[in-house]
Amino acid sequence: MMTDDIEKIIDDWGSETFFKGDGIDEEHLEEGIAWLYSSGLESRPHVLILDSPLACQIELNRMEKKGLQKYLSSAASPEAWQRIKSFMFSFSGTEAWCNTLPVVKTAQSIARLCALDRLITGNIQDAVTKRTIRFHKFSDDNLLNRFSKIVFYDFMCRSVLAARERSTSRKVQGHAGGINIHYLKHYMDFLRTGCFLSLFFQGLALISRRPKRVRFDGSGRLHADGEAAIEWRDGWKLFYLNGVLVPEEVAVTPAAQLDPGVILREGNVEVRREIVRKIGIERLIQKLGGKVVDSWKGYELITLDIPGMGTKPTYLKMRNPSIGTYHVEGVPPRITTCREALSWRVGGLKWNPKQLT
């Protein structure tokens, strides 16, 4: 098992999470949950499959309103969950664990998937909180949550099994004995049934389906201009441009129809950047009434007054002398003249070109 293998495993779990659609193998899912609970000495829970993470959160809030707070708060069953974990994951320090760690750490795409994992779970939490309902933390080690752990377990499982196949010596088999392969495989089979996120309580397990559709750009960032980038069966959607969660209006409205004033209402700098990218800075300046603060030899220094921004975004407007088109480039807001801006563009050199095309 080498670095190439880990990349395949990462691809496999990425595909499992985002490209398998929203189907669920209910029979095996319930079996898997019953097995998990029995490992924690808990009785088989009632399993509720819901169409999205939001639907899970709404259901829990509804249960709270019906006076089931005690049931939910006491039912998190941390002791049981701890028992499950210690039973399954008590391999820290084994040779297999030590061999696996550096391989997973150096895998190129794991960082991207972990970042994606953190982004989506964080965005789900924000979206739930915005609806002024209480957010319940999803249980640990789900398909989306803790991506790196799942890849780690899978790689370690396969490494140990491959070592077993290569050697019949007692030594290798003894090392394998430090890891409960049966449990890990069982757990991964459970994840492959279609569970996206879960919330485990005593007597109740809430499961969210995977998204119906997920869209990425060529760089692996969540991205869909004109539609949702993540869409669940119940119609809940998240909108992303170039990996940034944006309001629906920004994502779905065609650039030419998007009101530049939307940037004035947006407080997040990354979302603002995506709005600028979509609308185009030229149109933004034109629509928002940029103020020309200096002019020199056809150049214009323009500032924008955007409420809530500590500084005024400043741009140098210039003409391409070869083809006659105009464009603008940002310069630091401390700059107050075109000549300063031109010098800053070329690293502080004096602006006196002998040829300019």
Add this chain to the structure above:
Amino acid sequence: MIVQGDVFFVRIQNIPGESKKVTRDERGFIIAEGEATGHAHVIHDDIELYEKDSVLFIKTEKTVEVRHEEHHPVTLDPGIWKVGIVREYDPFLEEIRMVKD
């Protein structure tokens, strides 16, 4: 200084030590290439192109032309030239980056 769009050329005296030679590809010597458009600043004539710390240096014994799809050509006289890339500021991210058209 000679400026062609987002690329500028400044005459210097010597190629910095430990610079590595850059070879020509099928389009010529690529001085800078746009990420979004695929347009490139290219020299087709024979030159010596060097790179150190991501900065390019041109050594030419004759006058050569730099071409780009959206800019008129500029000429570099014999000598050694340092290649600079124009920078811009993103006020929304509060960061400086190189312009790549």
